[in-house]
Amino acid sequence: MSLCRSKRSPVVSKLLFLSLALVLMSSTALRAQEQNPPKADVFLGYQWLNPGGTVPVGGFPHLQVTPPSPVRTKLPSMPIGYGVTGTYNFSPHWGLSVDVGGNFHDVGAESTISVGPRFIWRSEGVNFFAHTLAGLNRLAPRGVNRSNGLGAVLGGGIDLPIIRALSIRLIEADYVLGRHNFADVVGPQDPQLRHPVLEGVRLRGGLVFNFGGAAPSAPVAASCSVKPSEVMVGEPVTATVNATNFNPKHTLTYNWSSTGGKIEGKDTTATIDTNGVAGGSYTVTARVSDPKVKKGGEASCTANFTVKEPPKNPPTISGYCSSGHPSNDYLRVQERG
The missing domain is CATH 2.40.160.20 (Porin)
Incomplete structure (x- = not known):
């Protein structure tokens, strides 16, 4: 062998x-x-x-004796x-x-x-x-x-x-x-x-x-809006954020910031105090995050609003009438501003 x-x-x-x-x-x-x-x-x-x-x-073996x-x-x-x-x-x-x-x-x-x-x-x-x-x-x-x-x-x-x-x-x-x-x-x-x-x-x-395994989901997103978008100094502005594609079972965290005014936010709404703000255009930013998601669980958005100051030289109207003979009475109107 x-x-x-x-x-x-x-x-x-x-x-x-x-x-x-x-x-x-x-x-x-x-x-x-x-x-x-x-x-x-x-x-x-x-x-x-x-x-x-x-x-x-x-x-x-079944075909042979040995x-x-x-x-x-x-x-x-x-x-x-x-x-x-x-x-x-x-x-x-x-x-x-x-x-x-x-x-x-x-x-x-x-x-x-x-x-x-x-x-x-x-x-x-x-x-x-x-x-x-x-x-x-x-x-x-x-x-x-x-x-x-x-x-x-x-x-x-x-x-x-x-x-x-x-x-x-x-x-x-x-x-x-x-x-x-x-x-x-x-x-x-x-x-x-x-x-x-x-x-x-x-x-x-x-x-x-x-x-098993979920189908690929759309990325999380956020959209911001302000109302009104144009105010006079001292008037408040209300900002809102709409978050989409987040897990509805999770509690989200909202962070607000603004380039002008004092902002106070709670969840999806924030109020901006414009007292003492100079006239101009400003931006409010909202950041939405899901603390339970390590990657891809945050979105942000912005919205713009305008603050106007009152006119420094407002228009005025003055007038007077002369006394005397009725035929000589007249009205003078003077406009400044």
């Missing part, structure tokens, strides 16, 4: 490099993602697997399979995934149950993700007792968002590692067959269902 040493294929090396590149994406690219992600997503789809290993495989001894067999590609992944998103980029996959062939079956972190880069038309998972790798060669070994899955893929609730997984490519023990059927004279290591590749495609 010959011995052979498993080698890591160029495909596996490329997958490792791709996964590392996805995880190390620059912060500049991350700032382009300004949408609210789903709270969770579930992938359901097809899975193809090349197990990438040589294991002991038995014959068909069961044959296991034979060293290189596992072939397994085109019949399924894949399921559920991910809970802790942030726009990071989540925890639980992954289940299985493939079947006449010579045996391989299945995995893995858990680990997932990193995803989201853009408007395409999502790239990478994950590193660890868990159980179960191998069941034909005619041999199944082996439950340690396994790992490393890879990533591309999702195409269709609507908010649904995406298409265009492709997922993973390196699949599994370590097994067949000491019950293989002697110590063949240590590699006795303890085989699978270094396989799997490909997936299917649908991704997205759950």
Whole structure:
């Protein structure tokens, strides 16, 4: 019985490099993602697997009187399979995934149950993700007792968002590692067959269902108005602010200021005392904030009002009548100002 040493294929090396590149994406690219992600997503789809290993495989004992001894067999590609992944998103980029996959062939079956972190880069038309998972790798060669070994899955893929609730997984490519023990059927004279290591590749495609997460909301805004917009010195001005797109369940904070006069504000209304103010144009500013929102929870607005001073030389009218003969009486009117 010959011995052979498993080698890591160029495909596996490329997958490792791709996964590392996805995880190390620059912060500049991350700032382009300004949408609210789903709270969770579930992938359901097809899975193809090349197990990438040589294991002991038995014959068909039900067709023979004496069961044959296991034979060293290189596992072939397994085109019949399924894949399921559920991910809970802790942030726009990071989540925890639980992954289940299985493939079947006449010579045996391989299945995995893995858990680990997932990193995803989201853009408007395409999502790239990478994950590193660890868990159980179960191998069941034909005619041999199944082996439950340690396994790992490393890879990533591309999702195409269709609507908010649904995406298409265009492709997922993973390196699949599994370590097994067949000491019950293989002697110590063949240590590699006795303890085989699978270094396989799997490909997936299917649908991704997205759950939770609010749709991108309109930015908060505020609009200001004053009444009246033009007053004489000493007359009051009333300013109001209208806040929109804030969370109606939160209590907002209002701050008022003015470039002229004494302002007193309470919530959405403020009064400006113009006593002693020189004539001219002034601006009132309102700032509305939501203390429970750390980012994007503040808006401000301004409105202008004009204060006029009374005329310094008001117009006057004076007149007098002469006394004397009635025919000589007259009225003189003089206007100044």
